[in-house]
Amino acid sequence: MSNSEKTAPVSLGQQMARWLEKNRGIIVVFVVLPLSLFFGLFMKLRHWLVRKFVSAPAKHDERVQAIQRQVQHWNKQPKAERKLMCTARPNWQSLSTTFFRKDQCHQINLPLYDILELRENQMTVVVEPMVSVGDVTAFLVPRGYTLAVCLEVAEATLGGLAMGVGMTTYSHKVGLYQESVVAYEVVLADGSLVRATRDNQFSDLYHALPWSHGTLGLLVSLELQVIRIKPHLKVEYIPVRGQRQYCDMMRDLSGALDRNRPTPDYLEATVYSRDEAVIMVGHFSDVPQDETHKINRVTRWYKPWFYKHAESFLHTGRGYEYIPLEDYLLRHNRAIFWVVETMIPFGNHPLFRWCLGWLLPPKIAFLKFTTTPGIRAMTFTKQVFQDIVLPMNQLEDQINKCEELFDLYPILIYPCRIYDHGPHRGQLRPPRKEQLVPGTNYGMFNDLGVYGVPRPVMEKKKFDAVAAMREMERFTVDVGGYPFLYADTFMTRNEFERMFDLTGYEQVRAKYNAEGAFPHLYDKTKPEIDVVEVGKQYIDPL
Template sequence: MSTIHTKRIGPIGGYGRPRNDVELMIREKKAERRETGGDDNKSRVGEVVGVVGGREIRAPRVARGGAVELPRTYAPQEHRERVKKIQARVREWIDLGKQTKMCTARPGWMTVSPRHAQYKKVMFTVEVDLTDILELDEDNKILRVEPSVNILQILDYLLPRGYTLPVLPELDELTVGGLVNGYGIESSSHKYGLFNDICSGFELVLPNAQLVNLGPEDPIFHTVPWSFGTVGFLTAIDLQVIPAQPYVRLKYIPVYSMRECAELWTHEQTKQVPVEFIEGMMYGPNEGVVMLGDFAEAPGPNEQVVHLNTWYKPYFYKHAKEFIDRRQEGTEVIPLRQYYQRHNRSIFWSLEDQIPVCHHWLFRLLLGWILPPRVAFLKLIESDSVTNFYEEKYVMQDFLVPLNCMLETMEICEKEIAVYPLWLCPHIMFNTGRYQGKIRAPQGTEKEGEYAHYVDVAAVGPPRVTHPFDMTKAMRTVEGYLRKVGGYQGNYSYTYQTREEYRQMFDHTLYDEVRKTTGAAEAFPESYDKVARKNQWKKQAGTR
């Protein structure tokens, strides 16, 4: 039987005292959070506090309001053994005669994506439950992680060490594997590109069960992003890290038309030396806010630190809207961790569609501390009628367009879907030279390393068009526009395109070639089959 050895960190037992080391540690963490004003940059969350059966145990994270997350086991030294099990399972698939295609065993309800992944019921599933941070190489500024590591783990690990990811998406639950195999973006993507652009290496189990380490010099490397797990099983990722500063100084600039927004945005994004973070939200065709941020070492003499995410405060998108209501620009200094998590509590603005009373001050005061609800939990308990509502009456789409199409894209969104707020996020698309993956070399680029400016216009919410809304018709209109201007659809949600149209949008040349030579075409479905709307109707499939 395994024994628990914990580091003794204070008095145990007696009335009102903690009953054991773990409880004591939890209380200390709560106290630490109070002392640091909720600023986890200053706390030591995640430190190793004990050993269970030879495995290190990290301190549990104390969430807002004192809710405690269960500790995860921390055993990076066992990575190789875990990968061997994945290889063994792939060999099993080969020995059984490759009867069906393969996919990861992660259930559809566990992902952040609205898809329910019906295909998992009929495919050969492979458990890829790899949740450890493996190594931080400070000399080369590389963080090596397993694919099921999520954003919250990365925040807890990197920020106290003075580092961050150049592109660190906003939701705690997003996983590195999902962000690499799908796509990931953040308000710094105009400097560093998409999430896959900050990756310098992938460890992958190929369909013949061979384990390979890939870098940008290898063609397979370039086919993993946007593949949705249809090239191989990803088992480790090398991510670049950069030094972080403790705060972000954020300027809020109200805008009063889409044109004004697009003009200001283009000016800021294409500056020789742009700010570190650019983000926008349009609350309607005639009101929006553009936010410009930079790292800061400390607040200035007359500046207050604003704790955005304290549980009883209004959610970030409501907070930002106050600058429009006051018709006034403003600047705030925000702890870095809280900046990254600004959309987490309200899952952008989708919380209000799930819990309509979430804005009431009493709700926030009494129950705000339990937020955000886990997306996985919400999906698990989702009833059929709610699923139908999301499938037919709720838009969740990202449209990635060349920057010069920003205004037109917002206008098309207004005409076809009228979903607000519209989220705006800048990014660049790279020419990757000899091996170009699903993203085509952007227009105007010739050599490797050159890039073009893009913007992600994201719609999450119920459509408010005045005419009767038809999801398929509206989406197909926008998709047609994207193909025309060299844009892309985010694809964590659904595509309504035909296979031919999808292939027109995403370049399949290298993808097809690699899948043929590695055997992936036989082992995995095409990415289109995972994201096509026609394959996802829950009603058709009958069950979840």
């Protein structure tokens, strides 16, 4: 048999994929970034027009009543003709990697973009669900506050985080985003408006709404806990060599070993290899007069990407600096942690930063808006975007399993409390006895952030993305963890119900008539493509 007979012909699609992969950086710089800039300006203008002429805090009740009328109109339709309800917000505006089929649903318009009230006496802020992290940060920080749980991506919406999940470097003190929610205002399937809190008559709904992804009702406002701040954060960078050493230090600093141990205000680690990590410890601080030269505005366009800046301490040794709080809260925004490096390998070069760094980051909404089915299929098999909640007492096992399956660094580690609220109080099962911090009702878990291109893909080797992720999901359920559901999942319905406790969720769906009105959580969050079948097509390297 000749060589030509042995070698399968390369399709036009594969040739295009190869060309795009080889020239990805140039295409992103000269096509994606400029278009993303104009797209972002258009969206800002659109939001300004909406706020100026459509919305206003004083009109919140009117907007909610309009939403109730939409739901009541849906209820008047014959049951046989009703489609399941969802929001009319386009898929490309969300941070989820999936594309739920909203075209098959009855879409409810939710023009809710306003910050409604800062309640300083209660230490809370009331917002509509479409308010973004960037919006609320710009509003709160000049007033001396920030959200107790504030995500690092400016585009994320507060409502999306409430119906999904959020975690940050303050979470070792307060827990997941849901723990900072004081109240949810929700329109139910019958069009009624309820306010759900931790201890009122709708407490069952309150506990089921997190991780529900809009499958129990329509969120129309949130009351969120805020904390007092100082203008700057003193951040200490601690380079650590040796896996056991940095894992033990993270457990100690987070209070996982001793509930009485004083903990820093902010705590995170970036793992650069199995045996190298930089731990970052932050304390609210005033800047001494003789140390103003140590102020670092890390979000400036010409500055090194934050994770690269942190990595430099592996070479220079332990150090500290003062970061303005708003800069710290959005420190990972420019490089979207380190995802931009997969798009622009030369993006952290000083020449690029000084000349074109102001174009970053590419708008996530624009990237999703321009994602074709072919790009979607190829992307999920060639890249990893996962945040996974895992117990800190098995931190070494997490990192080793991640290296075994993906061989991908850096890895993000955010410690976080997971509370035991009792049986069937939400989709997360109570921490296991051995995972609890002694003398408390919470376990210390962590977000394992895995983003980027696995080494086998970088080296043009075979990589079975589906097999790798399914193995990671098996590991996750075995140790009592949970993947964030914004990312692709690979579980069957039975596997999903083994991982998540849906008992209370199903009771709430029945009690508040969500069954038949909103999609089920599994159906809402599962990939819209057949990941197993698509995965088979992309195992071979291009």
